[in-house]
Amino acid sequence: MAKPDNRKNNVERLKQMRENTIENIEAAEETMSHDMSDKDKRDIQEKNERRKDSIQAFEAEIKDEQADRERGEY
Template sequence: MAKPDDRSDNVEHLQEAIANTMENMREADDFLKAHREEMHPEDAHAIEQKNERREAAIAGFREEIKDEVNDARTQS
């Protein structure tokens, strides 16, 4: 039997995902600042691209939070 859809903690999980993703971005930026000169340009570019994808993911998480809040308002 399928479990019921429990969305009660989705916003909390999304906020945690945002915080973790932002921390990963900061760590990647710090790494690039410290080691860019030693890195192959393609590797540095790959890290920059990954951070761009992380930014897009954060935007998506924020949209999901808005959706969750709106859904909660309409269901109350």
């Protein structure tokens, strides 16, 4: 039997995931300040762009979840 969907902590969980992603971007940028190949730098830059896209998605989902919470949908 599947567990029921518990959305009560979704906003907090999504905010933590967003914060972790921001920290990963910062750590990757710090790593790029060290001596590394151009390919490695490009790989990190591309990954950070994907992370930035994820942050935007987290923010949209946080907004939706917060609206649901305010409407009392869970």
